[in-house]
Amino acid sequence: MTPISANSVLGLWPEARGGSATLLNHSENHTFRIDRTDGARFILRVHRPGYQSAATIESELEWLSALRRDTDLILPQPLPGADGTLLQLLAPAGEPSRYGVLFAHERGREPRPNDDLGLLFERLGGLAAKAHLHAMGFQPSPGFTRQLWNAGTILDADGLWGDWRAAPHVQGETAEILAALDQRLRTELAAYGQGHDRFGLIHADMRLANLLVEDDRIVLIDFDDCGFCWFMYDFAASISFFEQSPEVPALRERWIRGYTAIRALSAVDLAMLDAMVLLRRMALLAWIGSHHETDLARAHAPDFARVTAELARAYLG
Numbered sequence: 001m002t003p004i005s006a007n008s009v010l011g012l013w014p015e016a017r018g019g020s021a022t023l024l025n026h027s028e029n030h031t032f033r034i035d036r037t038d039g040a041r042f043i044l045r046v047h048r049p050g051y052q053s054a055a056t057i058e059s060e061l062e063w064l065s066a067l068r069r070d071t072d073l074i075l076p077q078p079l080p081g082a083d084g085t086l087l088q089l090l091a092p093a094g095e096p097s098r099y100g101v102l103f104a105h106e107r108g109r110e111p112r113p114n115d116d117l118g119l120l121f122e123r124l125g126g127l128a129a130k131a132h133l134h135a136m137g138f139q140p141s142p143g144f145t146r147q148l149w150n151a152g153t154i155l156d157a158d159g160l161w162g163d164w165r166a167a168p169h170v171q172g173e174t175a176e177i178l179a180a181l182d183q184r185l186r187t188e189l190a191a192y193g194q195g196h197d198r199f200g201l202i203h204a205d206m207r208l209a210n211l212l213v214e215d216d217r218i219v220l221i222d223f224d225d226c227g228f229c230w231f232m233y234d235f236a237a238s239i240s241f242f243e244q245s246p247e248v249p250a251l252r253e254r255w256i257r258g259y260t261a262i263r264a265l266s267a268v269d270l271a272m273l274d275a276m277v278l279l280r281r282m283a284l285l286a287w288i289g290s291h292h293e294t295d296l297a298r299a300h301a302p303d304f305a306r307v308t309a310e311l312a313r314a315y316l317g
């Protein structure tokens with residue numbers, strides 16, 4: 001969806017009328033900043049066709065609204081359209097129908113892997129723990145539906161993000177190591193199980209790109225991938241695309257410190273963190289293969305499989 005076609009649907013929201021759309025990001029969805037002439041700003045998320053349905057997006061917004069109501073987490077505020085509903089069907093001329101959600105603009109900047117991330121990760125662990133505690137007591141409405149992130153939906157050939165085997169440069173020894181990792185992960189995740197204390201509704205994409213930071217204020221954005229998964233997967237998502245950094249062990253300890261200040265973790269939970277990191281890495285590998293048209297996938301495609309195999313070799317060894 002181009003900025004021109006985004007401009008054509010802004011009349012669906014009273015706040016966005018008369019605004020101008022600027023494309024900020026294209027990964028899973030298209031994200032636009034909407035600027036009004038009076039200086040007001042908003043964020044428009046246009047969903048990729050075929051990934052989320054109306055029911056799953058409405059379920060995401062239901063949990064987001066519950067978290068905003070029940071916790072002190074700083075989260076984006078969805079804004080209703082002229083018809084009073086948060087989810088709007090977009091049908092610009094010449095394009096397939098797509099869904100859109102308008103959010104209030106949040107201040108802050110995206111952290112970078114080369115920033116001093118220690119304090120941020122300690123606070124991020126606390127945010128994850130608060131979200132998990134809320135999820136454990138959350139009573140969704142009838143019809144609530146979100147995707148399931150487990151070994152099958154991530155590692156199978158028809159996984160939610162595609163087939164890791166079809167990703168760039170998955171061949172030869174790299175393919176053999178990743179196949180061995182696939183089997184090990186399935187075995188260990190099955191043994192870990194999906195008990196209520198370790199598996200439930202999570203954000204599932206708490207990476208740096210989905211944080212807005214200003215001083216001591218952290219906004220957690222983009223719940224588009226939220227679903228049912230292991231709670232410890234949220235740590236794995238937080239180090240997405242820099243899992244091999246020498247800073248990760250220290251960041252992991254800070255994340256655990258922040259998390260356990262809010263919610264206790266068992267030794268078994270902690271022992272599964274490495275498996276979660278590799279599971280997330282395999283999910284991202286599949287995503288890179290199935291989203292080759294995006295800048296993010298193109299940037300990581302050349303060496304993502306190789307580095308994943310290096311991490312897998314150490315894990316398997």
